[in-house]
Amino acid sequence: MTPLKTVYDSEPDNSLEKSMSLVASAIADTSRVSILCALMDGRAWTATELSVVADIAASTTSGHLTRLLSGGLVICLTQGRHRYYSLAGHHIAGLLENLMGVSMHPLISPQSRTPVSLRYARTCYDHLAGELAVKIYDFMQQEKWIEADGTALTPVGKTHFEKLGAVLNSRPRRKSCCPCLDWSERRFHLGGDAGSALMTLFLQKGWITRTQGYREVHLTGSGKSAMYRLFGLNLT
Structure with missing residues (x-):
């Protein structure tokens, strides 16, 4: 190209x-x-x-x-x-995510205006967003996979990423790891190279599927089992 x-x-x-x-x-x-x-x-x-x-x-x-x-x-x-x-680039995706958050009326619950499927799991450019992504981020913080400010993976986190098979870029052109504010949940999910690597893994394993033309992603049966096994998320 x-x-x-x-x-x-x-x-x-x-x-x-x-x-x-x-x-x-x-x-x-x-x-x-x-x-x-x-x-x-x-x-x-x-x-x-x-x-x-x-x-x-x-x-x-x-x-x-x-x-x-x-x-x-x-x-x-x-x-x-x-x-x-x-x-x-990623900076434009971040701009749009922030604009979506600002556009949500503060006196109206986001759940009343946002489709359930979009709120639960969607793409944020090249990484996962939505309720599912926020829960994964919370787990990583609790288990010390990421630094307290979310700007880097800890040695423990890098080891777990390697065990999962999530391939990290040794020389990323952007932040290797960063907290990305989720516009529907108003909390953070995982962005940066680490977020991209995790979503790529989920797609390769068939744990999530995408539909052309839509930002929603769908969690498969094997994906639900993986989320419980790896991140302690009971999504039955």
């Missing part, structure tokens, strides 16, 4: 306020929000697939994608004659 460069203004603008307003305006459209939320599953999508998700015409989708590209929110990859779009 060959990355296409994001289009920026020819004359650089050093105004932080203007840069922030440009990003905000790029997001300020329900169709573009739908596109960004679809890309939160961490996979690359074609413009046609995104037009179906956003329920808009293909020509309209092209315009929205151009706006998101120019705002630095998404990137475009080419493979042969096809173009695929994905979020520009």
